[in-house]
Amino acid sequence: MxxxxxxxxxxxxxxxxxxxxxxxxxxxxxxxxxxxxxxxxxxxxxxxxxxxxxxxxxxxxxxxxxxxxxxxxxxxxxxxxxxxxxxxxxxxxxxxxxxxxxxxxxxxxxxxxxxxxxxxxxxxxxxxxxxxxxxxxxxxxxxxxxxxDPTPMTATAPAPSAPSLMPGWPTELATWVLSGGHSTLVYGEPGVGKSGWSHGLCAHWPESPRVRARRAGKRLFASTPGVSDPWRLPVGANARQLAHWQHLQRGHVVALDDLPLHSQGLRDALPERMDLEPQTATLATANPCPCGWLGSPRKACRCNPATRRRWQRQLPPPLIDRFDLVARYEYGEAGPRPIDMRPIRTSWVRQQQRQGCLNAQLTCAGLNDVPGLGQSMTRALRLHGNRLGLSGRAQLKCALVARTLADLAGRDAICEDDLQTAIGLRASPHEG
Ligand SMILES: [Zn+2]
The missing domain is CATH 3.30.230.10 (Ribosomal Protein S5; domain 2)
Structure with a gap:
């Protein structure tokens, strides 16, 4: 034998x-x-x-x-x-x-x-x-x-080319989102490049080799057929598919293009799902109104108040509250330019060394748990937040985004400027 x-x-x-x-x-x-x-x-x-x-x-x-x-x-x-x-x-x-x-x-x-x-x-x-x-x-x-006597396979990740984005605001925004792995809702006029922007970000989303191994294994196990962009959830998906996608993408990101066009069931389930899967970021895009031109300097909005209100109900405050950043995607005149990944990678290392995860994945019960926020900044954030009517959850999200801004600047303590910028990154899509 x-x-x-x-x-x-x-x-x-x-x-x-x-x-x-x-x-x-x-x-x-x-x-x-x-x-x-x-x-x-x-x-x-x-x-x-x-x-x-x-x-x-x-x-x-x-x-x-x-x-x-x-x-x-x-x-x-x-x-x-x-x-x-x-x-x-x-x-x-x-x-x-x-x-x-x-x-x-x-x-x-x-x-x-x-x-x-x-x-x-x-x-x-x-x-x-x-x-x-x-x-x-x-x-x-x-x-x-x-x-x-085999020759071991050497698998090296192809260095992804840096995403090319319009210089200015979208590039800056991309740097912040990628640095902390933040869930983000961007809205803006049609054809401005929101979806392309979000897909560029998904392809460069931060992940450790361990997360990558787990994710690929789960995807192959589930053998999800016909998924070319594993991070993009197709319009028409239901709440169960959302849960499945979030599970497959744990530690990474799920993209929801044109969020108001997704099913009611999915949008209803999304706030709870985002709470249940804090390790999976959500990157969503939306038009600010049915015609898409609300708040645009280039074209006037053609929607009447009733259709606009109906649209606003598609993105209710509890859903918007779950995103770390809510920002308008501005139209850029100049051609695309690659974004600089070096400071982003440096900030990933800072976050991993401090807390073993990205800022967006930190589980904080309150503002006191946010590293480097300090008492005076906590007071300042509460003051500004209450004045602007931000919920406790939204204030915590602001603190985490401010944490990322401080990491990008290589600072241990969060300063007033970081807070102001983070608060500015919670612009409501309904105000135009
Ligand atoms: Zn409109």
Whole structure:
């Protein structure tokens, strides 16, 4: 009897986790058993047999017992054919491992033993795992494995090019939003570039390698089909889909273009969902009125008061309160210009070192919990906030945005200017 173990990965609802594949070969009548149950179990067993034969090896003639020790909530899938086939080949002494080679094997095998290219997201997600092997799309992969001595895959995240934005206000606003990972509602006239702006931001949203690995794993586990922009929730989605999206994107961002056009059910659920998922930021855009030109210096609004009131009810105060920043997107005359990511990255590092998360993800019961706010600034914020009729929640959001402004300036203490700017970033979309 001989046993072999091979390390692999499994996709779980919470991300990618390590797991172990085992093969045991005994004498006796030919029989292959896979101890795991699941939708794919039978086809996986057949696939392993075909792959081993297709790659020119012998399938063991005795009793073969296969087992994958999956992580909690993990799912059996075709990616496990590779570690199981390797375990069978190792247990039957057809290949040998290089001494001390501790690799993690994951990849989808063709029937001839060659590998299909791995989902780039998965490779990227595993970039922080040591010694991930497989999935390079090498032809006749198994056949060339007399000596199990793989070349580890190196996955490096492509450096995303900085988003190009109109210089001036939108660029400044983007810097603040990205620095603290803040939930933001931007409104403004049609065709001014709000959606493009929000998508540029989503692509550059701050995330740690751990968050990236979890997110890619969850997305592959849920195998959400046809999602090209994983962060954008399509118009027409319901509250349940919103919850699902927020779960997939935890630690990152969900974009809601044209928020008033989304379903009533989704908008009703959004305030509560934003409270329940404080780790997932929301980036929403809206027109200020049905025609879109309310408050524009270029064109007059054609809406009557009744339609405007109806529009305002689509964005009620409790919903607006949940956003850290609410700002008008101003029209820019000059051409786009890349935004400078360096100060943003420096401020991410400051926040991570101080509190282990972004400012927007801080859980504060009150203003006293905001780092660096201090007593006099707390009093100043309460004074201004009460005068402007800001709710307690909105005042806390102001303090967190002020925290981000101070981080961008490299200061530990929040100053009066930070507070004034943060309060100015709560402009109501209904006032034009
Ligand atoms: Zn209008």
């Amino acid at each position: 001989s046993i072999a173990r091979v390390q692999s990965l499994c996709l779980t609802p919470d991300g990618i986790r390590p797991c172990t594949a085992r093969a045991q070969i005994q004498g006796g009548l030919p029989l292959t058993r896979l101890l795991n149950r699941g939708r794919n179990a039978a086809s996986l067993r057949e696939r392993i047999r075909s792959v081993i034969k297709g790659a020119g090896y012998r399938y063991p003639s005795g009793r073969v017992t296969l087992d994958i020790e999956l992580a909690r909530g993990g799912r059996l899938d075709d990616g496990h054919a590779l570690p199981l086939a390797l375990a069978v080949l190792l247990a039957s002494d057809q290949i040998t491992t290089a001494a001390g080679a501790q690799h993690t094997w994951f990849g989808e095998l063709n029937l001839d033993g060659s590998l299909l290219p791995l989902d780039p997201d998965l490779v990227l997600a595993c970039g922080n795992l040591q010694n991930l092997a497989g999935g390079t799309g090498a032809p006749h992969f198994l056949a060339s494995l007399r000596q199990l």
